[in-house]
Amino acid sequence: MVTILGGGIAGTVLAGGLARAGYPAVGYERRPNVRGGAFLFLDAHTHRTLVDLGVPGDQLDAASYRVDGIRVGAPASEVRESATAGHRLYHRTDLMRVLTEFAWAAGADIRYGTAISDLDPDSGVLYPGGTATDLLIAADGIDSIARTRLEPERVAEYAGQVVLYATAAPGTRPNTTPSVLHFHRHGSDTPATFGHFWNESVAVWFVRLTRAPIEVGYTGFHPLARWIEPIRTALPEIPYLLDTLLDHTAMVHVSNARSVPLAKARPPRLPVILCGDADHALSPASGVGARNAIDDAAALCHALLDGTDPVDTMARRRAEILAQLG
Structure with a gap:
């Protein structure tokens, strides 16, 4: 049994991907529903990743707007224009609606309005309730409870x-x-x-x-x-x-x-694996936070379905993100 902590982008994508393949997992999200006030841009790579996991591509297209180009003025007298990498604009609320409907249709067990206040990083036991789990994937965001317990020195x-x-x-x-x-x-x-x-x-x-x-x-x-x-x-x-x-x-x-600084992170280890912003939140200036969260979820989903080690999977993901940062 896999437990997923957090029902945002990464947690919902992972829960839906596992449920679609019949893999037993349960998710906990403290809010009664997950929405958001911002908007974001996702590229063609991220869309392919979502569709490969089973998210309906036509629903993603209907919930977003095509971006035809990028124009940068820095300063205004020096303008650079370029094509996009298949980017589309989403209001976060619309993206989460599509992802949540995908997860529900797949039969994902995401328990909204269920707050987890603490956990034991050595056993993966969740509190309140003392619920035990074989593997806990913590996708609980930038203020992650799991990261606080695993790496108290690595703060946002x-x-x-x-x-x-x-x-x-x-x-x-x-x-x-x-x-x-x-x-x-x-x-x-x-x-x-x-x-x-x-x-x-x-x-x-x-x-x-x-x-x-x-x-x-x-x-x-x-x-x-x-x-x-x-x-x-x-x-x-x-x-x-x-x-x-x-x-x-x-x-x-x-x-x-x-x-959330990643360069000096402790190596990932069982039974608690950090995912998405819980592990490596980047400043919005990077423009790849949602892409990285979705790539994490997809990598962990494939690892669990293929029977490969999620620890090695997240170690590779960290290396890829550090390479992005130069």
């Missing part, structure tokens, strides 16, 4: 930027090319990055501001008003673009960008 670190995600009102039309992911980077003592994407159906934008972290009470969804001046001050070169998007936005999702 502030990555130096506050990140804001927002969806503008329907019908918002910036003076930029539609269906292209646009980036504008402002270099200074306090660098900032502004990105946006729009088409006939949706307009989204994000900002990364270099500054001290904000208090937890100011994270999550909040009115945009208090952030308008900091955004305009940090990105003075694109006033018209900012005005168009900010003037058509009411709420913004705010978070402190954090990362």
Whole structure:
């Protein structure tokens, strides 16, 4: 029996993939359902990985928007354009809906609204209840209980930027090319990055501001008003673009960008294996957090179904991620 801790992207993909193959597993997720305030971009590699596990490709396409290109201005006078690697835009809520429906259809046993407050890293026993498990895969996110018990010294670190995600009102039309992911980077003592994407159906934008972290009470969804001046001050070169998007936005999702250092991690060992952000959360600036979580889940799913060692599998995954980071 495999126990999966966490019902986010990685945990849901893993639970669904195992259930589809008839492999016994049970998942625990403390929230009654898993949603999210941000949006994300997934490339063609990640879509192939999901489809190979059984996630319906037509449902993924219907829940997302095609990205035709990437345009980077850093500064605005130096523009670089490139094709995408099959990227699509998802609101996290829409992606989780597709993944959850896949897991349910496969017969996955994910017990929502069930909080796990502690665990024994040497036995894999979960509390409350003292539930024993042969293998515990901890996909419980950046504030992982499992990592706290396994490696108390490896804590999430502030990555130096506050990140804001927002969806503008329907019908918002910036003076930029539609269906292209646009980036504008402002270099200074306090660098900032502004990105946006729009088409006939949706307009989204994000900002990364270099500054001290904000208090937890100011994270999550909040009115945009208090952030308008900091955004305009940090990105003075694109006033018209900012005005168009900010003037058509009411709420913004705010978070402190954090990362979990991987270079000095202890080697993975049974009975508790870390997965996804619980093991190697990267700053949103990397743009590959969801891809890495899905690759972890797929690798562990294949290892369990093939009867290979999940410890070796995660050791290889860590090596791949460290190679990405250079």
